[in-house]
Amino acid sequence: xxxxxxxxxxxxxGLRCEVLHVEGEGEYFQALVxxxxxxxxxxxxxxxxxNNLLRTHFDSGxxxxxxxKTITPGEWSVLRG
Amino acid sequence: xxxxxxxxEQVTSNPVVLYMKGSPRAPMCGFSxxxxxxxxxxxxxxxxxxNVLEDxxxxxxxxxxxxxxxxPQLYIRGEFVGGCDIMREMYHSGELQKLLEGIAAPx
Numbered sequence: 001x002x003x004x005x006x007x008x009x010x011x012x013x014g015l016r017c018e019v020l021h022v023e024g025e026g027e028y029f030q031a032l033v034x035x036x037x038x039x040x041x042x043x044x045x046x047x048x049x050x051n052n053l054l055r056t057h058f059d060s061g062x063x064x065x066x067x068x069k070t071i072t073p074g075e076w077s078v079l080r081g
Numbered sequence: 082x083x084x085x086x087x088x089x090e091q092v093t094s095n096p097v098v099l100y101m102k103g104s105p106r107a108p109m110c111g112f113s114x115x116x117x118x119x120x121x122x123x124x125x126x127x128x129x130x131x132n133v134l135e136d137x138x139x140x141x142x143x144x145x146x147x148x149x150x151x152x153p154q155l156y157i158r159g160e161f162v163g164g165c166d167i168m169r170e171m172y173h174s175g176e177l178q179k180l181l182e183g184i185a186a187p188x
Contacts, residue, residue: 043163043167043170043171044149044161044162044163044167047149047163047164047166047167048148048149051148051149051150051151052148055150058144058150058151064151065112065151066151067165067166068166069166
């Protein structure tokens with residue numbers, strides 16, 4: 001089993017994030033990931049970038065699900081209004 | 082047939098395929114249930130689904146097929162669309178309804 005801090009650290013180590021929030025526990029986690037590295041990537045590719053960082057934990061069963069919002073800083077500023 | 086070839090055949094011979102835990106009538110996971118509800122809300126009451134809990138080879142193979150670690154997974158016209166988060170986003174933006182235009186439920 002993982003905790004949200006571990007997940008956050010793994011994402012932060014692999015991806016330059018402007019905003020990174022991870023919450024949840026047990027089998028269910030949610031993340032908000034704002035990164036310029038998502039620019040030019042579609043939804044699937046963005047989630048793959050995050051999931052690939054966590055791949056060994058998905059494969060081992062330590063991580064069951066991570067719902068996420070993956071957006072660029074530009075999209076983030078539009079969302080915040 | 083190896084499992085990757087089987088998956089390829091499933092997603093190309095059916096216009097919509099949902100790989101899920103359980104069946105549309107009895108989903109075994111909240112995310113799979115949400116995926117079913119989203120498709121139904123797109124006027125697609127019936128669609129081809131694969132219960133990965135009944136087939137461990139597909140359960141593992143589908144994660145490799147699209148480099149996607151979780152279930153459910155939605156395919157439309159042979160293309161991987163995404164999992165539950167993406168389905169939800171595309172439903173709210175209307176993109177999913179657009180992708181499903183012209184696709185009728187199987188007999």
